[in-house]
Structure formats: C-alpha cells, structure tokens
Amino acid sequence: MSNPDRVHPRLSTRLRGLRGRVMVAFIASASMVTLVLIASVYAISADYMQSQRERTVDRAVGVHAELLRWRLDDRHITGEQALAGLNLSTGTIAMLRWESRWSIVDADGGLPVVPPPVFDADQSDQGDSAAIRVTINGQPYLRASAPVDGSGDAVLYEFAPLLELESTLRMLRTILIACTVVALGIGAALGGWAAHHALSPLRQVARTASRIASGEQELRLAPSDDQDLSTTVESFNAMVDSLQHRIERERRLVSDLSHELRTPLTTLTTAATVLAKHRDELSERPRTALKLLLEETTYLRGLLDDMLALARVEAGIHRSDLAPLSVSELLNQIMSVHAIAPDVLRTHDPGLVRGRRLELERAIVNVLVNADRHGGGVTCVMVEREGADIVITIDDAGPGIPAADRERIFGRFVTASRSTAGTGIGLALVAETVTGHHGQIRCDENPGGGARFVMTLPAHEHVRHEIAK
Incomplete structure (x- = not known):
C-alpha cells in the first residue's frame, strides 16, 4: 500500500x-x-x-x-x-x-x-x-x-x-x-x-546532455525545422563544441604537464638515489640533507601522480573504457594484492556496475590506504545491494572523524599531517571518480568505533535504464 x-x-x-x-x-x-x-x-x-x-x-x-x-x-x-x-x-x-x-x-x-x-x-x-x-x-x-x-x-x-x-x-x-x-x-x-x-x-536535450556527460562527446542535437527550436538547438550544439574544444585543450595541457614535470622529477629522483648509494661516504650533515631530499622527492612524486590523476579525471581523460564490472571480484583482487586478510571482506554478490576498472580500483585503494595510514587499519569491507545501487562500506579502527570534517576531508590538500606522508589529494580523487560514475561517497561514524566510508554506485542494469530514458 x-x-x-x-x-x-x-x-x-x-x-x-x-x-x-x-x-x-x-x-x-x-x-x-x-x-x-x-x-x-x-x-x-x-x-x-x-x-x-x-x-x-x-x-x-x-x-x-x-x-x-x-x-x-x-x-x-x-x-x-x-x-x-x-x-x-x-x-x-x-x-x-x-x-x-x-x-x-x-x-x-x-x-x-x-x-x-x-x-x-x-x-x-x-x-x-x-x-x-x-x-x-x-x-x-x-x-x-x-x-x-x-x-x-x-x-x-x-x-x-x-x-x-x-x-x-x-x-x-x-x-x-x-x-x-x-x-x-x-x-x-x-x-x-x-x-x-x-x-x-527539452527531454531530448536532457538525454543528449546526459549521454555527452557519460562520454559520448561527439554527439549533437539534430537540426530542427521549427524556428522556435532551431535557436536552442544551435546554441546547445555550439556550447558542446566549445566545451569539447576546452576539454581538448585541457587534455593537451595535462599531457604536456605530465611530460614536462615527470622528466625533471625523474632526474631529481635518480640523482638522489645515486647519492643514497654513497651515503656512507658523506658526513652527517650531508646525510641529513640527503634524507630530507629523498623524503621530499618521494612526496613530490606521489603528489604529482595524484594531481595528474585528478586532472585527468576532471578533464575526462580515462585510461580504461566503461564496462560491466563485478564489484566482489574487484575487491577480492585488490585485497589480495595489498595483503589484506580475506575475512575482512563480506560480500553478498550484489551484481555488476558499469565503470572503468582502473579508476574504480584506484579509488578503492585510496580509501583502503587512507584507513591504513590514518585509521589504524581496515576492520571490515562490506558489499551489498540496496535497491538500484551497490554499496561498498569500508570501516577502520581509528579514532573516527569529527562530524564537522566529514565533508571537508574530500577536498583537495586536506591531510592530517605531513608526518603521515599523505598528499591530501587521495580522497578528493576518490570523490571525483565516484561522482564520474554517477555515484556518491560519504563519511559516517562507525558504530564499532572509527570512521566508515560509504561508496554508492548505480548497478549496471540501472545505468542502462537511465541511459535508455
């Protein structure tokens, strides 16, 4: 009823x-x-x-x-x-x-x-x-x-x-x-x-805009013989053309930055590594400077990788295509690679999602790494089906996150401290990736103590239904 x-x-x-x-x-x-x-x-x-x-x-x-x-x-x-x-x-x-x-x-x-x-x-x-x-x-x-x-x-x-x-x-x-x-x-x-x-x-414009946002950037509205609609169609197509040109420029900029920044950073990292091999030949003060150099180059390399990944996501540059993915299989593989105990994972075969494997894998790994660095380790990873969505829940054993900071942590350059070796980009990249897959992520309080990250993604058949509409 x-x-x-x-x-x-x-x-x-x-x-x-x-x-x-x-x-x-x-x-x-x-x-x-x-x-x-x-x-x-x-x-x-x-x-x-x-x-x-x-x-x-x-x-x-x-x-x-x-x-x-x-x-x-x-x-x-x-x-x-x-x-x-x-x-x-x-x-x-x-x-x-x-x-x-x-x-x-x-x-x-x-x-x-x-x-x-x-x-x-x-x-x-x-x-x-x-x-x-x-x-x-x-x-x-x-x-x-x-x-x-x-x-x-x-x-x-x-x-x-x-x-x-x-x-x-x-x-x-x-x-x-x-x-x-x-x-x-x-x-x-x-x-x-x-x-x-x-x-x-208007519904046709909405469907076209949704398909363009999902990756079909070459799609345009068909010309209309209606004088009242032709202006709207032409303006919409011109706007999409302008956005596509801007995206292409951003892609080229990201590609150029990736090349221009990685080359000197690689050279700097290589030089520091060579110096590290002769650490015993140096006095104490140069050894201390070398240690700081190695730490900062490692931090800078991680920061550059995260920033380039975030820029690629925002610019629509993807390293993999959309495809049906098994969430349970993806999590099993991730936990096996990162040596997380199998009994931590609790799954009920929720079904498939339509996503990009490399990006979703990176987003889940970032949450797991965040729980390991700041939350005392992962205590539970649960996957379940809720209506038209698949929900991934990750609990940690840390002190938890204050309610006032549960949205702020998904911003850029938000980190606990430099001593944790975090760049402050990881959770921002997670939020962008989940949003790009038409999902949501939030941080809640873990009833057993610690923080709980809840990632919600639409199921594969629900995504197909929305695109068909």
Missing part, C-alpha cells in the same frame, strides 16, 4: 513543474470558457422557456376570457358552471370573480384552497396584470389574468403549474454540469498532451 506522505509531495512537485503549470493553464482556460458558455446557455435557455411559458399562459387566459364572455350572457348559469366548460391544461387552476363572488375550479376536478397572498390588493381589481410567479400550497405557479367584460365586473385568473418547467431547468442544469466535468477532463487531457509534446525537445 502506498504511503500518502510520499505520494502527495511527489504530486505537488510535479504540479509545480513546467508540465504541471502547462496542464493547470489548460484546465484554467477550459474552466473559464466552459463556465462562461454554460452560464450563458443556462441564462438564455431559462429566460427563453420562461418567456414562452408566460406567452402561452397569457394567450390561454385571453382565449378563455372570450369564451366566458359568451357563456356569462346566460343569466341562469353560475360561475362554476361557466368555468367547468373551459378546456384547462393539466394542473391549471381557474378563478372567476363575477358579481363580487369568487368561483374556483381546477383541471383535476378539485377545489384548491388559494392563500390570500396570491393576490395583491392593487392588482386583484385590474384584471390585466402581466403573468407573475406565485406559490400555492408550496408549489410554483404562473398567474395570469384577463377581463371578461369591458366593465371590469368579471375577471378571469388562471394559475398554470411550473413543475414541468422547473423539472426541465433542473435537467438542463444537470446536463450542463456534466458537460462542465467532461470539458474539464478534455482540458486536462489536452493539457497533458500539449505539455508532453511541448516538453519533448
């Missing part, structure tokens, strides 16, 4: 996005247009049906008044008898005021009781008022009147029921509300369709 606390924020985030805003705009536009049209249709229809009903009642009461005029010429007929001869519509009530008497009859044959508010004092004597809406026994009626004779002594009142008209208007309201719901649904569907197609070029 889904968790609503997770679904609602996700839905809220989608609605706040560009696609959500386009859909909301379509729905709002459809709502406004639909409401205006429906309100207009209902108002016009209701007014038309009301006016038609009023004209029908006015014509009917006029015709009945003419018929009564001929019948009332017979002095032997009563008002009820005269009204009974009228052909009244179903539910209609007829009332005749003649010779100061009221006669009442309805089409259903009953004699309804008409409340006094049905008549106004100033209109009951006129007999020519326009049709108005009244209520009799809680039911709506339309009252119309007409004089039976010219003297005004006889006036006919008819009450036409409005139940059918009210029922028709209710049905019309129901139909219009249903049309509103359908229109909103169509607006939402059109909004989703329009948003999907409007954002399709």
Whole structure:
C-alpha cells in the first residue's frame, strides 16, 4: 500500500513543474470558457422557456376570457358552471370573480384552497396584470389574468403549474454540469498532451546532455525545422563544441604537464638515489640533507601522480573504457594484492556496475590506504545491494572523524599531517571518480568505533535504464 506522505509531495512537485503549470493553464482556460458558455446557455435557455411559458399562459387566459364572455350572457348559469366548460391544461387552476363572488375550479376536478397572498390588493381589481410567479400550497405557479367584460365586473385568473418547467431547468442544469466535468477532463487531457509534446525537445536535450556527460562527446542535437527550436538547438550544439574544444585543450595541457614535470622529477629522483648509494661516504650533515631530499622527492612524486590523476579525471581523460564490472571480484583482487586478510571482506554478490576498472580500483585503494595510514587499519569491507545501487562500506579502527570534517576531508590538500606522508589529494580523487560514475561517497561514524566510508554506485542494469530514458 502506498504511503500518502510520499505520494502527495511527489504530486505537488510535479504540479509545480513546467508540465504541471502547462496542464493547470489548460484546465484554467477550459474552466473559464466552459463556465462562461454554460452560464450563458443556462441564462438564455431559462429566460427563453420562461418567456414562452408566460406567452402561452397569457394567450390561454385571453382565449378563455372570450369564451366566458359568451357563456356569462346566460343569466341562469353560475360561475362554476361557466368555468367547468373551459378546456384547462393539466394542473391549471381557474378563478372567476363575477358579481363580487369568487368561483374556483381546477383541471383535476378539485377545489384548491388559494392563500390570500396570491393576490395583491392593487392588482386583484385590474384584471390585466402581466403573468407573475406565485406559490400555492408550496408549489410554483404562473398567474395570469384577463377581463371578461369591458366593465371590469368579471375577471378571469388562471394559475398554470411550473413543475414541468422547473423539472426541465433542473435537467438542463444537470446536463450542463456534466458537460462542465467532461470539458474539464478534455482540458486536462489536452493539457497533458500539449505539455508532453511541448516538453519533448527539452527531454531530448536532457538525454543528449546526459549521454555527452557519460562520454559520448561527439554527439549533437539534430537540426530542427521549427524556428522556435532551431535557436536552442544551435546554441546547445555550439556550447558542446566549445566545451569539447576546452576539454581538448585541457587534455593537451595535462599531457604536456605530465611530460614536462615527470622528466625533471625523474632526474631529481635518480640523482638522489645515486647519492643514497654513497651515503656512507658523506658526513652527517650531508646525510641529513640527503634524507630530507629523498623524503621530499618521494612526496613530490606521489603528489604529482595524484594531481595528474585528478586532472585527468576532471578533464575526462580515462585510461580504461566503461564496462560491466563485478564489484566482489574487484575487491577480492585488490585485497589480495595489498595483503589484506580475506575475512575482512563480506560480500553478498550484489551484481555488476558499469565503470572503468582502473579508476574504480584506484579509488578503492585510496580509501583502503587512507584507513591504513590514518585509521589504524581496515576492520571490515562490506558489499551489498540496496535497491538500484551497490554499496561498498569500508570501516577502520581509528579514532573516527569529527562530524564537522566529514565533508571537508574530500577536498583537495586536506591531510592530517605531513608526518603521515599523505598528499591530501587521495580522497578528493576518490570523490571525483565516484561522482564520474554517477555515484556518491560519504563519511559516517562507525558504530564499532572509527570512521566508515560509504561508496554508492548505480548497478549496471540501472545505468542502462537511465541511459535508455
């Protein structure tokens, strides 16, 4: 069962996005247009049906008044008898005021009781008022009147029921509300369709940028015939071309630096090594200077190697290609080469990652070396699968790292002290390598004491799925 606390924020985030805003705009536009049209249709229809009903009642009461005029010429007929001869519509009530008497009859044959508010004092004597809406026994009626004779002594009142008209208007309201719901649904569907197609070029740009970032630097967006998109496509391709040229320049710079720096450093190291072979021929002060020279050249060589490796990673220069790798096999090989006890490794065959073997091997070795130099040695290396990720956990036996420094240690030239022979580049190189493999690395507190480095890499099939999208 889904968790609503997770679904609602996700839905809220989608609605706040560009696609959500386009859909909301379509729905709002459809709502406004639909409401205006429906309100207009209902108002016009209701007014038309009301006016038609009023004209029908006015014509009917006029015709009945003419018929009564001929019948009332017979002095032997009563008002009820005269009204009974009228052909009244179903539910209609007829009332005749003649010779100061009221006669009442309805089409259903009953004699309804008409409340006094049905008549106004100033209109009951006129007999020519326009049709108005009244209520009799809680039911709506339309009252119309007409004089039976010219003297005004006889006036006919008819009450036409409005139940059918009210029922028709209710049905019309129901139909219009249903049309509103359908229109909103169509607006939402059109909004989703329009948003999907409007954002399709952006998704294509995102996929292309992701593939370029993963190493396909020759990839470009296809030219577009759409004038609104052609500028974006051209700008994107120009930007990628500029970045590629810059990367090529950085590659050449790294290559030149590697050659220019390694040659004098190799010469210096060779000279120091030759001098070291004649250490016994030197006095104490030159021997001390020679010792410092050997230490500094060793440190400088390690620093140069780490800096060049970091520069190659940042410039996108790789010594191996992306390929599916078994993390368990890679760790077994590393631990065997570096003489780490096999029982330290705990693996559950988590699967494969898509990476560069040499770079991942160097990153893991740097963490292991860091644990050996600063953390009292490696106590546990664990590999496990967590959803779409493969997690490598390395624990050491050292004093641990303060919470304030757990992010800082992945910066450049951050080291405990010069006495540890570290260059301060190792963990920065690890962070760059893991990030280049779409992963993450963090430093936590080891529950058993010491520091814990957690390296998270996406599984091989997850990487393929993301690239396919």
